[in-house]
Amino acid sequence: MTDTVMTIREMCDAFDVTPRTLRFYESKELLFPHRVGQKRLFTRRDRARLKLILRGKRFGFSLEEIRQLLDLYDAGDQQQTQITAAYNVAERRLADMERQRDELNTAIADLRDQMSWGHKMIKSFDARRTAAE
Numbered sequence: 001m002t003d004t005v006m007t008i009r010e011m012c013d014a015f016d017v018t019p020r021t022l023r024f025y026e027s028k029e030l031l032f033p034h035r036v037g038q039k040r041l042f043t044r045r046d047r048a049r050l051k052l053i054l055r056g057k058r059f060g061f062s063l064e065e066i067r068q069l070l071d072l073y074d075a076g077d078q079q080q081t082q083i084t085a086a087y088n089v090a091e092r093r094l095a096d097m098e099r100q101r102d103e104l105n106t107a108i109a110d111l112r113d114q115m116s117w118g119h120k121m122i123k124s125f126d127a128r129r130t131a132a133e
Helices: 008-015 019-027 044-058 063-075 080-132
Strands: 034-036 039-042
Touching: 008 019, 008 039, 008 044, 019 039, 019 044, 039 044, 044 063, 063 080
Parallel strands: none
Antiparallel strands: 034 039
């Protein structure tokens, strides 16, 4: 990536996103590219913001949570407010993910039990059919 600005195509290539994605994030006031005619030019700050947006989405943060966290960057306290808020959101998200994982593990175990029962029933049917032949 260059130290100056990047076009929408360069951003798409660098971050493996579509132009539509970048325009969507711009419409949601998450990115603020400079405009030169119809051309969007993304700065180093936009690249940093996009990296955080994509990371937040991967972790399951809502766009509103991401926007609020990005807006805290300029709080003037060396990012203490932003990092603290991000930590708190991450803590809640991790608890949600762990709860979902536990629920999924329970559902998987229940499904395995049902499949084991079903397998035994199928074998029983097959054994009866073979004995009847």
